[in-house]
Amino acid sequence: MELKEFFPFWKTLTPDQQARMTASARAYTAKKGEVLHRGQADCLGLVCVQSGVLRAYTISDEGREITLYRLYQRDVCLFSASCAMRAVDFDIFIEADQESLLWIIPPEVYRQLMEQSAPAANFTNELMAGHFSDVMWLLDQVLNKKLDARLAAFLLEAADRENSDSLSLTHEAVAGELGSAREVISRMMKYLQSEGMVAVSRGCVQLVDRAALEQLAGDSLR
């Protein structure tokens, strides 16, 4: 993927700004499991995912990791350039979930661009708002810790019932079963999928990691 494809505001930049971005960006292949960014101590730069998957997470005092969100092809990772932004006062870690081909733009180049270009600054804003939304969703889950456990329990039950780990189920139908809304179930399914517990395709849910689902369901059974 070309660098400019990541930035919807590319055409609003001056030729100089475009040239600076292009000249400073380097292509990098991250190995599976490679940790690219370790909190505020690091400042790798803005990372654009050409292919592969990155995972953003935090680590508790006790060393427990919690996944905040994942970045897929076409996504831009903001917090690996957190030193380019003021008021970012928390530690995020970024790891390659798979071998990933990236563009990396140095933080000072991106900071300068944001200072010069309102479209660039507003794009940054939008990225942050998207990540913020992910974290708010996660907070809600953690606080209300029910639907994820209930969904896992429901899927395990259904698999037992059907005697198959491959379930023919629409999100609408699951929402009906759990007294929730379709969009809520879709988002939760996406989360379970990103955690490698299920594989979702049109009208079908495949149980991939039964042990993890059982552990998750345990919360609601206790």
Add this chain to the structure above:
Amino acid sequence: MELKEFFPFWKTLTPDQQARMTASARAYTAKKGEVLHRGQADCLGLVCVQSGVLRAYTISDEGREITLYRLYQRDVCLFSASCAMRAVDFDIFIEADQESLLWIIPPEVYRQLMEQSAPAANFTNELMAGHFSDVMWLLDQVLNKKLDARLAAFLLEAADRENSDSLSLTHEAVAGELGSAREVISRMMKYLQSEGMVAVSRGCVQLVDRAALEQLAGDSLR
């Protein structure tokens, strides 16, 4: 407080932009307990706190409140203008904790300003990063800290805010603040009381042993 005092980038604006902001801003006095903004359905505008305190919170499906952050004098509230930003996909509620004098700027005026002015867009960015940091801290609290330490920290904070060791607080309200359930808080209060740290009576909590509370809170305050 004058409007321009809230915006460190004020001098970078054109006279036209300044005039538009000034002409569109209205002073508003929110009563104690008044809910100013109810999630994505509302879009009040950018709110600047001249005096008083605003509380930003979310509400779970079960109607449980959790406080995300508070806004004091000189603070600017971004999410009451969430419709002015793309990719904000969560519901925040804003309530006046005390009678508060505000400036309110219509969302479309602020959105236009962000589109025109890189300094305004970067300021918005900084506000969002600040709120993001608050929420990340909260997530960490919820995930990792013990409720007893959080409750102690909360009581000490409230006492500082009210400038009194005698707090008018229901267990319900405390549960809302800490993202817990009333029964859980009641039980924990009973524990703190049995340890001689507080004295609890109907709708009132008295801080009895500040030193012990501070030691307990130490875990979460660090």
